[in-house]
Amino acid sequence: MMPRSLLARTFLLLALLVLLTTTAWLSLFRYLEAEPRARDTARLAASTVNLVRASLLAAATDKRPRLFEELGSREGIRLLPAEADDRLTPLPDTRFHRLVLRELTASLGPHTRVATRVNDEPGFWISFRLDEDDEDEFWLVLPREQAAHNVAGHLLSWGLLAVILALLVAWLIASRISHPLQAMAAAAAAVGRGQMPEPLAASGAEELRRLAGAFNAMASSLERHEKDRSEVLAGISHDLRTPLTRLRLEAEMSIGDDNARHGVIADIEEMEAVISQFMDYARDESGETPIPTDLAALLRDVAERKRAAGYRVHLAPADLPELELRPKALVRAVTNLIDNAIKYGGGEVWLQAAASTDAVSIDVIDHGPGIPPAEAERLKRPFTRRETARSGPGGTGLGLAIVDRIARLHGGHLDLLPHPDGGLIARLILPLGPRLYKLR
Template identity: 35%
Template sequence: MTRALWQRALPRTLLARNIALLIALVMLSQVCSIGVLLHYVQRPRVERAAAVFATYVTTLDSLLAATPPAARAVLSARLDAREQLPPEADAAPRPSLMRAYRNYQRGVFLDSLRKHLPADMPARWQTEGAQRLWIRMHAPVGGAGGSSLADAAGHVSGHTSGDASSHASDHVSGRMPAAPYWIALPIPEDAQGSGLEAAILLSLGLGVLAALAGYAIQLHLNEPLRELTRAARRVSAGETPAPLPTDGPSEIAAVGSAFNQMTRALQEAEATRALMLAGISHDIRTPLTKLRLSMAMAMPQGGDSSFVIAAESYLDQIETILQQFMDYAGSGEREEAQAGDLNALIERLAGDFAGLGHAFELSLGTLPPIVYRPIGMMRLLMNLMQNAIVYGGSGLAVRTWATRDALTVAVGDRGKGLSAAELEKLKAPFQRGRNARAHSGGTGLGLSIVERIARLHGGSLQFHAREGGGLEVWVVLPVARA
């Protein structure tokens, strides 16, 4: 069950399968490359940047602690020092597929930074608005002079660095507060990773380019296969295709060479078969003719001719059987196709049968001229009409019609013999129906010959129940306009 589902999920054509496999391999290689780059190159780089940044932060914290209160207030104001963390800095980044790598690198940097900083110095990455890193510094040592840090920071908000210095110095009086405070620092470039996103996009672009190149290569490889398919169809239609080229890649050249060798072998076999059939026809018909003549000469004048009549009937059956074998073996493959009017051929055959006392009702639609083998098509129609006479007996009719892609010839009767399902089995050679027991001289090749000629013209043989009773045999031929 799983295998059947897997087979249905696969693309139907070799081109689509190869392209899908190529894309999967390219994407897998890109994912593996990016995984190796992130784990063995980028992650250690971000962790080193976090370690260096942690050293810088701890050094800055020590310097601020050792700085006189007045200078410390000025420096803290320049660093946007605040007693409370801003709300935008405490918000978690929104999940986004486009920012997945940045969020991953941000997490790596913060985790590594927290490992190198003291536990009482948390860090927050502000993603809303400006990209800044907030670090909570230790509480300053109490001392004389200076206003509160919050006042100094509040008065420098919205001013330049020079204004911040003057405002902070104006408010340095009293002693510094004992509470820890937060300062904002710029994010190191190694922690942002904007360059790697471009590398990922470039890798994806190269993957798409590789898939397109594979598609072009596969199209180039598929062209010889299409030529082979066309040549094989021509061979199956009884034609002789031109030899396939053998100057391409060695694998394709080997296939073309093998096909050309097979075509030559088929041509030789066809020539041998034609010679053998001609020999059989000559070698059997010659003694049959001599036998007829000998019986006529051996019969005394005025004698009972019933034996001669019976013998000639048996000889006629032998001739008929021999001709059916010849027809089945030949089926018109070597006959040249010509453009013609199928309705005119049907009318001529219906007139011939009418002369023998078998009238066919004709309902012929407008048919486009098609290319067919005249003798083979005549043999096909004669077999169908003869079968209708022998096994149907009444309600003989032939009708034709055309659609956009095909034309159909339907030969019908009102007999109550075999059903359409039973007739389908009689397409096989040497199969005779139960209603053929009362008819001698058959070989079970009639419908096989009809189907073979229909397939030779690219068509098919179908059986349908006739409206009002009886059976219709349809010959459906593709429209190949002259």
């Protein structure tokens, strides 16, 4: 039932505090105000009854009907004779009305009756007698509002205004706490995708400023570490290629035994392949400009090149939308998945793609030993290999890491799923829409 965001939760708690405080204040005011208001109401009603009684006693008997008319027309007071069969509706059983009845009884005598309706006619009905020993009884009917207990309208208006202002201040307080945290959460998510976000503004409370400064320092350190690692990998890979080329030329010219020569050249080629993977991982793919790309044609070209190299790659045709892609990076990712499937999956590979409402998925399928689901995420990390099933001693552990990096570069992700008939489904998911990121 509680909202999930910090802004909503903080505002809800502050608003609840304001409402409870205002309700308690109004309840206390209503309780304290009831007794003096009830006393004033009873005194006014008793004074009216006493004045009317004095007027009737002073007037001649034949003049009393005329006096009744005058009081009704000029003062809004009605006088009616009380009957034995009158049907009475008593005052509501509230503290205010109990106080009014107590004060009227004390002022007018124990025989006083008070009602809100007599014979279904509404009003503030008060009974009295001209004399204590007189059997005749009269009803004095006052406006019904005099017996109502309502908190003054202007007080309610000021209370409502105070609540609104308090809620606005509560929203301001909650937003000043949550907005920096939201910005930090977005920046942390960007760092998790490999991006370098803009530095966070060090503003607000001291704790938030220190947190923003620490996060900026961490992000800067990660960027510097990633840049240093890429430069080291690129430098080492570049420096190794020259001696490897000399070794290959020396092997071809100096080794007379064909088997030995081919073995040395195969080792050199494997070393060059390892260096190529290092270079691919160190390369900043985000430097490539995204362009509208025919994904179906791109996959067809990759499959044809692999077939021309003698590999069995089966392409399932599909109707795919045109996407904003970095085509060289995507070709490298699909090629890595196909090479991985050829090396560890038995040599026969199926390449297929499909489009949904919000994404395009590219599947590279083989029927090799597969990858246990518990190992899938670990094997996408750099320099991670699984010796027993899908990796041999010549692997670098960078192939899947490169594909995962390129997937995140396009706002997507890589899934390694078990095939129902055995083997592996390497699924590259690319979202539809402008979600291309710049990785650092």
